[in-house]
Amino acid sequence: MTDSIKIGNVDIERTAALAPMASVADRAYRLMCRRFGASYLVSEMISAKGLVYGDKNTAELCTVDDGERPMALQLFGEESAYVGKAAYLLGKYSPDIIDINMGCPVPKIVGNGSGSALMKDPLRAEEIVRETVKNACCPVTVKMRIGWDREHINAVEFARRIEQAGASAITVHGRTRNEFYSGTADWETIAKVKQAVSVPVIGNGDVSTAEQCEKMYEVTGCDLVMIGRGSYGRPWVFEQVRHYLRTGEILPEPKVEEKMQIMLEHAELVCSFKGERQGIKEMRHNFAWYIKGLHGAAKMRGQSGELETLDDLRAAAEKIVAANRGE
Numbered sequence: 001m002t003d004s005i006k007i008g009n010v011d012i013e014r015t016a017a018l019a020p021m022a023s024v025a026d027r028a029y030r031l032m033c034r035r036f037g038a039s040y041l042v043s044e045m046i047s048a049k050g051l052v053y054g055d056k057n058t059a060e061l062c063t064v065d066d067g068e069r070p071m072a073l074q075l076f077g078e079e080s081a082y083v084g085k086a087a088y089l090l091g092k093y094s095p096d097i098i099d100i101n102m103g104c105p106v107p108k109i110v111g112n113g114s115g116s117a118l119m120k121d122p123l124r125a126e127e128i129v130r131e132t133v134k135n136a137c138c139p140v141t142v143k144m145r146i147g148w149d150r151e152h153i154n155a156v157e158f159a160r161r162i163e164q165a166g167a168s169a170i171t172v173h174g175r176t177r178n179e180f181y182s183g184t185a186d187w188e189t190i191a192k193v194k195q196a197v198s199v200p201v202i203g204n205g206d207v208s209t210a211e212q213c214e215k216m217y218e219v220t221g222c223d224l225v226m227i228g229r230g231s232y233g234r235p236w237v238f239e240q241v242r243h244y245l246r247t248g249e250i251l252p253e254p255k256v257e258e259k260m261q262i263m264l265e266h267a268e269l270v271c272s273f274k275g276e277r278q279g280i281k282e283m284r285h286n287f288a289w290y291i292k293g294l295h296g297a298a299k300m301r302g303q304s305g306e307l308e309t310l311d312d313l314r315a316a317a318e319k320i321v322a323a324n325r326g327e
């Protein structure tokens with residue numbers, strides 16, 4: 001296995017990348033995953049129309065920290081003119097890559113004709129890619145699913161169109177839109193996409209351990225593996241992947257004390273970007289992920305809505321450590 005891949009002129013270590021996840025993979029989350037070895041990061045979804053119309057919240061999503069590179073900013077939209085203009089506007093944020101979301105299954109996004117709704121409209125998808133490539137300052141990629149539903153698996157044809165339109169790489173989540181995140185990811189279809197196109201293919205779906213990452217590489221032949229939900233409360237999974245791929249040795253999960261220390265570092269980073277009040281509010285679900293499977297987790301999750309300050313979170317972490325002492 002080669003040590004790196006190229007997307008356009010961007011070198012990416014061939015270990016594991018962090019998937020774009022709305023309301024999860026914010027700058028603090030991404031920086032934590034980078035610290036533990038995520039080789040490539042993608043932003044939360046950025047509305048093309050929101051960017052074009054100057055929405056302040058949309059603009060805030062576009063910040064690229066130098067510690068995150070190589071990193072992509074991900075756009076969503078259903079009209080090529082808006083996505084193209086948004087791609088041009090992203091130039092001032094200097095992303096390494098611009099990714100177009102054609103895989104989000106959320107009804108609010110799909111209902112507007114964006115995200116995975118584009119899997120039903122390959123011609124429109126192709127037009128969006130062409131317009132984005134024309135206006136972008138960097139390589140353009142697409143994140144897609146394998147189809148709209150099991151009766152309409154069109155990933156291979158769709159990927160060929162995307163490649164012809166100028167995409168420099170394609171990420172395939174091995175589920176249909178209608179499956180959302182249920183069932184088992186279809187790695188065989190990812191393999192078929194890899195065989196059908198010449199640009200790099202990134203595989204995504206059902207990878208949460210180093211062994212599963214290696215297996216996805218073997219089964220699909222993909223150029224890079226992307227981890228999403230498997231990183232929830234486990235940013236160290238990227239370190240485990242890198243170490244395993246290099247040595248064949250499985251790194252153990254961190255001890256409870258170390259998990260809580262990492263969680264608090266994450267919280268401090270969130271608060272430094274968003275302020276303590278908003279930061280702790282957003283850390284509640286992250287805290288629940290960090291403590292999953294530990295003694296006292298169920299009770300603490302029930303009380304997480306009461307967390308208001310960093311001191312509250314530190315006290316909660318101490319309770320979890322105490323409940324798991326000796327484990």
